Amino acid sequence: MRWYKNIYLGDNARKKKSAIIAKAEAHRFQHDIYFIVLSSTEGNLLEMMSAVQLLQPHYRQPYVWEKLFVVGIAKGYDEAVMTMAAVITDTYNAT
Template identity: 35%
Template sequence: MQYYRHLYLTEGLKKKKSKIIEKLENNKFQMNIHIVTLANNKQNHLEIYHSAVLLQLNFPHDDFFVVGIAKDYEDALELVEEIVQEVYNETKGADIRSYILRKEQEE
């Protein structure tokens, strides 16, 4: 998995960011963690997964570009809303994928 340089995190997870990522990388179970990723197909923008999905054998999580981490599904939805609002405010459009990939290349 790759992680967005400007990773979006819900309230309360900022201090736990490195520990959560470490557990994701080591396939450790995390009860309420959801990740927001760029969609694997170009027709969609974002996808939400419960972290337990990543524990499945043969699940292709190497292909994921994680843009956000949330405490639960509702927080993940709010995170998606925050991302969409930021993209719209910055670009007056809704091309989330291009915006995130462009910001990833900056700096």
């Protein structure tokens, strides 16, 4: 799993950024945490993934895990939607 240098953080996730990243790297359970990742599906920009989803065996495979590029972290679904919107808005404004 790779992390964007200027990662987008929701207000609630900002407080625990280091702990969230450490737990994700250790494949530990995290309730109500969402990661905004670059999409692996052609035609899509981003995907919102629950930290619980990343505990599935498929995502633990090195060839899958290493392809995940996290651009945002949020605590709670609503915050994840807002964080994803911020990523998209900033990207469109910059191009």
